[in-house]
Amino acid sequence: MLDLLANPNTQWVLVGTMLLGITSGVLGSFALLRRQSLLGDAMSHAALPGICIAFIIVGSKEMLPLIIGAGITAYIGTYLIQAFVKHSRIKTDTAIGLVLSVFFGIGIVLLTYINRNATGNQSGLNEFIFGQAAAMVRSDVNLFVIAAIALLTITFLLFKEFKIITFDREFAQGLGLPTVFINGLLMTMIVASVVIGLQAVGVVLMAAMLIAPAITAKYWTDRLDVMVILSGVVGGLSGLLGTLISAPISGMPTGPLIIVSSCSLFFLSLIFAPKKGLLTKAIRLMRLRKSTSQNQVMQGIYEFIEETGRNTLTLDDLISVQPLSGLRLQQTIKRLQKRNWLQRSTETYQFTDKGIKEAHQITLNQRMLQMYSMHEMQFAHLPMEKNNWDFLSLPNSEQQPLFELLSKHELFPSVLQERTEDR
Amino acid sequence: MNPVSTNNITVAYHRKPVIQNVSFEAPEGKLIGIVGPNGAGKSTLIKSILGLVPKASGNISIYGKPYKKQRQIVGYVPQRGSVDWDFPTNALDVVLMGKYGQIGLIRRPNKKDKQEALECLAQVGMEAFANRQISQLSGGQQQRVFLARALAQNAFVYFMDEPFVGVDAATEKAIIQLLTDLKSKGKTVLVVHHDLQTVKDYFDWVMLLNIRKIAFGPTEEVFTQEHLQKTYGGRLAFLDQESNGVNPLA
Amino acid sequence: MTYTMWIILTASLVSVACSIVGVLLVLRKMAMISDAISHTVLLGLVSAFLITQSLDGLAMFIGAAIAGILTAVFIQLLNSAGVQADAAIGIVFTFLFAIGVILVSMFARDVHLDVEHSIMGELAFIPWTTVDWLGIEGVPQAVWMISIVLVINIILLFVFYKEFKLSSFDPHLAAALGIPVVFLHYLLMGMTSITAVASFDAVGAILVVAMIIAPPATAYLLTEQLGKMFIYSAIIAVLSAISGYYFAAMLDTNIAGMMATMTGLFFLAAFLFSPTHGVVIKKIRNRFTTYSNDEA
Numbered sequence: 011m012l013d014l015l016a017n018p019n020t021q022w023v024l025v026g027t028m029l030l031g032i033t034s035g036v037l038g039s040f041a042l043l044r045r046q047s048l049l050g051d052a053m054s055h056a057a058l059p060g061i062c063i064a065f066i067i068v069g070s071k072e073m074l075p076l077i078i079g080a081g082i083t084a085y086i087g088t089y090l091i092q093a094f095v096k097h098s099r100i101k102t103d104t105a106i107g108l109v110l111s112v113f114f115g116i117g118i119v120l121l122t123y124i125n126r127n128a129t130g131n132q133s134g135l136n137e138f139i140f141g142q143a144a145a146m147v148r149s150d151v152n153l154f155v156i157a158a159i160a161l162l163t164i165t166f167l168l169f170k171e172f173k174i175i176t177f178d179r180e181f182a183q184g185l186g187l188p189t190v191f192i193n194g195l196l197m198t199m200i201v202a203s204v205v206i207g208l209q210a211v212g213v214v215l216m217a218a219m220l221i222a223p224a225i226t227a228k229y230w231t232d233r234l235d236v237m238v239i240l241s242g243v244v245g246g247l248s249g250l251l252g253t254l255i256s257a258p259i260s261g262m263p264t265g266p267l268i269i270v271s272s273c274s275l276f277f278l279s280l281i282f283a284p285k286k287g288l289l290t291k292a293i294r295l296m297r298l299r300k301s302t303s304q305n306q307v308m309q310g311i312y313e314f315i316e317e318t319g320r321n322t323l324t325l326d327d328l329i330s331v332q333p334l335s336g337l338r339l340q341q342t343i344k345r346l347q348k349r350n351w352l353q354r355s356t357e358t359y360q361f362t363d364k365g366i367k368e369a370h371q372i373t374l375n376q377r378m379l380q381m382y383s384m385h386e387m388q389f390a391h392l393p394m395e396k397n398n399w400d401f402l403s404l405p406n407s408e409q410q411p412l413f414e415l416l417s418k419h420e421l422f423p424s425v426l427q428e429r430t431e432d433r
Numbered sequence: 434m435n436p437v438s439t440n441n442i443t444v445a446y447h448r449k450p451v452i453q454n455v456s457f458e459a460p461e462g463k464l465i466g467i468v469g470p471n472g473a474g475k476s477t478l479i480k481s482i483l484g485l486v487p488k489a490s491g492n493i494s495i496y497g498k499p500y501k502k503q504r505q506i507v508g509y510v511p512q513r514g515s516v517d518w519d520f521p522t523n524a525l526d527v528v529l530m531g532k533y534g535q536i537g538l539i540r541r542p543n544k545k546d547k548q549e550a551l552e553c554l555a556q557v558g559m560e561a562f563a564n565r566q567i568s569q570l571s572g573g574q575q576q577r578v579f580l581a582r583a584l585a586q587n588a589f590v591y592f593m594d595e596p597f598v599g600v601d602a603a604t605e606k607a608i609i610q611l612l613t614d615l616k617s618k619g620k621t622v623l624v625v626h627h628d629l630q631t632v633k634d635y636f637d638w639v640m641l642l643n644i645r646k647i648a649f650g651p652t653e654e655v656f657t658q659e660h661l662q663k664t665y666g667g668r669l670a671f672l673d674q675e676s677n678g679v680n681p682l683a
Numbered sequence: 684m685t686y687t688m689w690i691i692l693t694a695s696l697v698s699v700a701c702s703i704v705g706v707l708l709v710l711r712k713m714a715m716i717s718d719a720i721s722h723t724v725l726l727g728l729v730s731a732f733l734i735t736q737s738l739d740g741l742a743m744f745i746g747a748a749i750a751g752i753l754t755a756v757f758i759q760l761l762n763s764a765g766v767q768a769d770a771a772i773g774i775v776f777t778f779l780f781a782i783g784v785i786l787v788s789m790f791a792r793d794v795h796l797d798v799e800h801s802i803m804g805e806l807a808f809i810p811w812t813t814v815d816w817l818g819i820e821g822v823p824q825a826v827w828m829i830s831i832v833l834v835i836n837i838i839l840l841f842v843f844y845k846e847f848k849l850s851s852f853d854p855h856l857a858a859a860l861g862i863p864v865v866f867l868h869y870l871l872m873g874m875t876s877i878t879a880v881a882s883f884d885a886v887g888a889i890l891v892v893a894m895i896i897a898p899p900a901t902a903y904l905l906t907e908q909l910g911k912m913f914i915y916s917a918i919i920a921v922l923s924a925i926s927g928y929y930f931a932a933m934l935d936t937n938i939a940g941m942m943a944t945m946t947g948l949f950f951l952a953a954f955l956f957s958p959t960h961g962v963v964i965k966k967i968r969n970r971f972t973t974y975s976n977d978e979a
Contacts, residue, residue, distance in 0.1 A: 047769040048715055055889075097962050098954055099519045099568075104900050107714040108950060111893035115943020118889065122937035140784065214722065218777030225770045263788050266781035273778040280764065288764055302445060302489060306454075376453070383473060383644055384666030419663055483859045504861040511855045520710060520852045521907045530849045534860035539842050566907035582856075 020257055026151045027143050027249035027268060029158040030207045031219065035245025036165055037203040038220035039227060039238045040196060043176050047224075048106050049088060051217035053204045055110035056087025058117025058213055061138055062124060071135070073150055073209075080205040087113050088197060114213070141212030141265035143253065150209065157206050161199055165238070172196055173234050210249075211265035222272035223248065229276075229283035248272035303342045305372045307331075308351070311361065312369040315425050322358040370426040374416075375401050377423065381415040434497040436461050436590045436621040437482065442491030444474070444481050451477045455491075455646045459590075459638075462619045464612050466626045466636035466652075469664055473643040475625040476512070479592045483509055495590060504534060508588030510579050512595050518567050524578045525563040528553050531585030553584040556614065557607050573604030580611055591615065591622040597631075609635065632656055691928050693825050694942060697882040698920030700833040701894035703840055704875045706913050709899040710851045715769070716872070717895040719758065719776035720751040721879040721888040726783035727751065728883075733790055740824065744880055751876025754779060755869065825885045832881040836874055840913075843867065848909055890939040894920055897946035904953040904960040919949050 041050055057080035064079025065071065087109045094105040121135055137145060165172065171192050174182045183189045200220070207219050227240035252268030281288050310331035315321060323331075329339065343359070346352040351365030361369060378401040382389050388411070397403060401412065416422040437459040444451045452474035459465055467475050480486045482493050484500055495503040508531070528550040529542050536542055542550075554560045557577040562570065570578065576596060583591055596608055612635065615622055626632065632639055632652065639656050641647040641664040648660040708714050724747040731746025754775055761771035840847070850857040850864050858864050875895070882891045902915035927942030934941075955963045 042767075042770060045767065045769055047767075047773045051718070051773060094954060098904060098960055100900055100903065100954075101709075101712050101714075103712050104709050104714040104896055104903075107718050107892060107896040108900055108947070110718065111889050111896060112943055112947030112950070114889045115893055115940045115947065118937045118940030119931070119934070119944055120936075122940065123934060126935055215777050215781055217773045218781070221770050221773040222777075225766065225774065259789075261788055263784055266784040269777050269781040270785065273774060273781070276774060280761075280766070286765075306443065306490070310454075380644055381666065383470065384664065415666065485855060485858060501861070504859070507859070509856060509859045511853065515855055516853045517712075521903065521909050521912050522848070522852065523908070526848075526909075527852070530845075530853070530856065533845050533849050533857075533862065536845070538846065541845065568907065586860075 020253075022148050022151045023143055023146050023257075023264070024250065024253050026146045026154050027210055027253045027264065028246045029151075029154050029249075030203075030210050031223070031245030031247070031249030031268065031272075032242040033158045033161050033203045033245075034207050034216075034219040035223035035227075035241040035243070036162060036238050037200050038222075038224040038245070039234070039241045040172055040176050041200055041220050042224040042228070043234070046200075047221045048103075048217065049091065050200065050204055050220035052087055052091060052106045052110040052113075053084040053201055054208060054213045054216035055117070056113035057081070057084040057205055057208060058114055058138065059083045059120055061135065061208075062117055062120035065124060065135060066120070073153055077153070077205050080208060081201055083113065084201045084205060085198070088201065117213075137212070138208050139213050140263065141208065141210050141215065143210040143264035143268070144256070146209065154206055157202065161203060162242075164195070164199065168192065168195070169235070169238075176234075211268055215265055215269045218269045218272065219245065222269070222276050226272070226276040226279045229279040229286045244272060244275055248275065300342075300345070303338055304345060305376075307339070307342050307346065308365075308369040309373045309376055311352075311359075312366070312373045312423065312425060315361075316423070322355075322360045324358055328359060366426055370423050371402060373423045375399075377416055377421050378402075378409075378412045380421070381412050381419075385415065435459055436496060437623065438494050438497075439482065440492040442478070442481055442493065443489040444477050444486055445489045451644070452481070452642070453645050455642070457640060457646060457649045459621055459623060461621055462616060463621060463637045464616050464635065465621070465623045465638040465640065466632050467623060467640045467642055468626050468629065468632060469642035469647075471627075473664075475627075475642055476594050478642065479509075479594060479623060479625060483507070483592060506589040508583040508586040508591040510583045510591070510593040510596055512598070513572065513576050513579060518570075518575060520567065523564050523566055524554065524559060524570065524574075524581075525550055527567060527578050528581045528585050531582035532587075534586065549587075550581075550585050553581040554578070556584055557581045557611055558603075571601070573600040576600050577604055577607055580608060584611070584615075589620055591620060593622065593624045595625050595627065597626065597628065629661070687928070687932075689823055689826065690938065691925055693823065693829065693885050694924035694928060694938070695921045696826065696829040696833055697886050697890070698894045698898070698924045698942070699917045700829060700836050700878045701882060701891060702898045702916040702920040703833075703836045703913065704871065704878050705895035705899040706902070706909075706916055707847055707851060707871055708875065708895060709903060710909075711871075714896045714900075715772050716755060716758065717875055717879070718892045719772050720754050720872070720875050721883065721891040721895075722776045723750050723754040723779040723783070724876070724879050724883050724888070726779045726786070727880070729783050729786040729790075733786065740828070744828070744877075747880035747883070748873070748876045750779070751879055752869065752872055755872035755876075825881075828881040829885065832877050836878060839870065839874060843870070847871070886939040886942070890943050893943035893946045894923075897943075897950050898923065901946075901950045901953045904950075904957040907959070920946070923949055 038047075038050070041047055060079035060081065060083030061076050062079075063083070064075045067079075068075045091102070091105040091109050094100045094108070095102050100108075124135060171182075171187060174185070174187070175189060175192050175196065179189055179193070182192070204216055204220065207216050211219055223241045223245035224237070226244045227237045230240055231237050248268050248271040251271040252264055252266075255271070256262040256264040256267045279287065284290060307328070311323060311328070314323060314327060314331045328343065343352065346365070347354060350362055351368055353360050353362050353365075379399060382392070382394065382401070392404065392408060394401070401409065413422070435458045438457070440456050441454045442456070443453050455474075455478060467478060469475050477486060481488050481491075482500065493500055495507055500507065525547070529546060531553075532542060532546050532550065536546065551560060551563060554563055557580050559574065559577050559581060562574060562578075567575065567578065576599075580593075580596065583593070597605060600608070612622055612624075616637075624636070626635070633656060636652055638650060639652045640649040641655065641660050643664045647664045648655045705714075705717070708717055727747035727750025728743050730750065731742045734746070735742045757775045757779075758771050761775065762768055766774070846857070846862050846867055849860070850862055850867050854864055878895075879888075879891050882894070886894075898916040898920040899912065901919050902912045905915055906912050923945035924942050927945040928938055930945070931938040931941035953961065955961050958964060
């Protein structure tokens with residue numbers, strides 16, 4: 011391993027793939043948030059004819075002309091997708107698929123034509139289809155370094171413009187920003203990051219370089235700036251991992267390993283990310299189910315008492331107030347007993363002192379929600395979504411108008427006539 | 434046996450209950466409006482009855498049996514915006530879709546089905562448009578095609594999601610005519626509606642819904658200032674202003 | 684039959700089979716699923732080879748079909764886990780394809796499992812591998828395969844025609860009427876998979892995608908009737924195949940690539956000049972209408 015790292019060739023490849031990972035990660039976050047992830051797929055496929063045309067014109071495998079050619083046709087492809095969607099009934103997904111397959115077809119036609127007819131040293135154009143990171147040389151890497159620095163610097167300088175145009179283009183226009191220019195610039199930069207990545211991972215897999223790091227980052231943060239940085243880190247890390255794993259094994263392709271690395275990071279995040287991961291979500295959902303059915307039963311009993319004045323309920327009464335399926339009702343009742351909120355005496359159930367207080371709170375919260383929804387305009391300033399719809403945690407001054415409304419509609423929970431401030 | 438009866442339906446997304454403990458028994462042969470503020474769960478209520486959104490709890494029966502067994506007798510008119518009107522097909526064909534449930538797997542619609550579909554189009558005043566491509570219909574005409582499709586289902590109970598939204602005067606008339614016809618045939622129609630001004634004219638019964646059922650009953654009994662206040666609260670004054678001070682109750 | 688005729692026949696069968704699933708995918712706004720499935724077929728082929736250690740046609744076919752359906756399942760899973768649709772497709776297919784490429788280079792490099800070939804296809808070799816079946820001799824294996832798939836597609840389309848139509852147009856009503864929407868979704872995914880697999884060896888992943896998406900998209904701009912959309916896209920697909928072959932022969936280049944190029948040209952023609960939706964035609968008509976309005 012260390013021998014390999016000492017090898018200058020490997021070092022260049024390593025620097026190259028990491029830089030590519032970082033730039034495509036950073037720009038991929040914007041593509042993802044604009045719901046244009048698959049556009050990257052179309053761009054990379056549409057680059058192939060450009061590479062071939064550039065080769066036919068220049069006659070050699072020099073990197074810069076090839077990249078410029080790739081950029082031009084990728085840009086045309088992107089433009090066509092938008093034109094098809096704008097000027098006809100064709101939907102985005104169809105337009106993307108159409109452009110990517112047809113442009114790739116054209117690319118293959120040209121490539122085969124070159125392979126069969128050109129005389130010069132054309133071998134190596136095929137590399138662009140699947141990528142050949144290991145073939146990167148120092149001059150290639152120099153080019154990447156310049157491109158990467160340029161792209162990252164522009165992103166840094168125009169971050170807030172990119173942010174607003176990604177979030178709300180019309181609003182940006184309203185602010186008087188040159189949206190057409192900024193949009194075009196961002197698009198061009200995404201195209202550029204795709205095009206420079208082609209040599210390493212190839213046309214087919216390039217899309218993943220844009221998508222995987224960005225979506226991974228999205229699982230760890232809600233802030234765009236953090237996401238962009240994180241996405242760059244994930245991209246760079248994938249480049250590093252892919253290269254290190256593939257280097258010691260002869261014939262092992264680097265590009266696919268980079269993709270597998272970044273996708274694996276995504277799958278890990280999908281499952282284990284602390285707030286948005288599936289595991290956390292599943293646990294939260296289970297808790298929610300439990301607490302919802304608990305709350306439903308508590309409120310049901312409370313309202314039963316409110317209506318009938320009877321303090322004890324038979325099992326039939328319980329079933330009538332709450333239509334939870336048999337097993338769930340049983341479990342819920344057991345849990346309520348365990349929490350010492352509900353007491354059972356042979357045939358009947360009744361609240362404990364603690365239980366009735368709790369039920370009062372639950373009912374109160376529920377009815378406050380109802381008031382809130384009736385007067386949403388008036389209460390629009392309350393951060394209820396964030397507060398998990400917990401009205402009781404609001405400061406007294408905010409609760410007061412809701413209490414007044416409850417009294418007005420005679421909906422104030424009446425079994426336990428005590429205000430929350432006694433708590 | 435009531436056409437629709439629900440027992441304590443609750444639907445929740447995240448922690449916020451969208452509708453909670455809604456129970457009602459819809460009487461047969463009535464036009465029933467479901468009204469309430471935005472986000473009060475009107476569409477969710479009918480979608481949960483039709484099994485299109487998952488319920489947290491509650492039971493539903495259509496003429497005494499679970500919905501799954503009664504699909505043949507339930508008609509549904511989704512919101513017009515829920516489909517892609519660029520779909521390559523014509524008006525008659527869309528109406529025929531209403532019959533797919535009865536026709537059954539594999540079999541094709543026959544002449545009789547087509548004849549019936551044409552009659553349904555005629556009932557909404559659209560027979561002249563039978564072969565018109567749906568992308569070339571106006572919004573109101575599209576809505577009428579949807580209604581004709583529901584008619585073709587030949588159901589006993591109909592659920593309609595905001596059929597009056599964004600339609601022209603002619604379509605509005607056609608819809609009212611159609612509702613009256615359905616009623617005279619003893620069908621039951623539940624309509625999600627948001628225009629309070631017209632509730633009294635259109636519906637025999639009304640449900641006021643705001644997460645919970647506020648009131649449900651014959652319009653003249655239930656559609657009262659007090660219940661509206663309970664449903665819309667502070668927004669009612671706002672609504673009054675919006676409609677140039679016309680009191681919906683007047 | 685001559686060598687040329689076999690190639691054209693194979694390509695035509697492929698293009699018709701693809702256009703059938705394509706119409707449904709385009710109308711359901713799921714066109715990119717075909718891109719995903721046609722790529723992951725590679726993983727299925729490699730896995731089948733690694734498990735059976737042979738290049739037996741049927742095992743390969745089954746392996747690839749399973750990979751295709753799994754792709755659809757994974758995309759659905761990610762979707763329901765809250766991953767946005769485009770990203771879900773992008774992640775799943777690149778991941779599975781990358782694994783396919785790695786497996787090939789690790790275990791199957793010496794076998795006839797050429798990654799490049801799988802993307803570009805090699806129609807020119809088709810007529811040389813023949814299989815005698817049902818007493819018919821000298822028919823290329825690819826023709827057998829794709830014919831069977833085509834027949835399956837046609838039968839399923841006829842059987843479930845109205846169900847496909849309704850669940851594509853209005854899934855809500857379809858679900859409310861008790862039409863098995865989920866079953867139809869996976870049936871279509873299955874059809875897409877077997878079509879991709881059968882076409883794959885002959886024409887490569889990219890032509891599969893082009894044939895699935897471009898002819899239906901072209902037909903979508905030419906007709907307002909679902910039945911005609913199927914017929915038009917089949918015709919356009921066959922025309923692309925035939926013209927593509929002759930242009931490729933003329934320029935001595937890749938046949939599948941040229942066919943894909945032709946589908947694009949047909950689409951472009953429809954986009955510009957379709958009598959009802961063409962951009963140029965619409966413009967001319969608008970000018971004409973404004974003019975006559977001014978007169979009035």
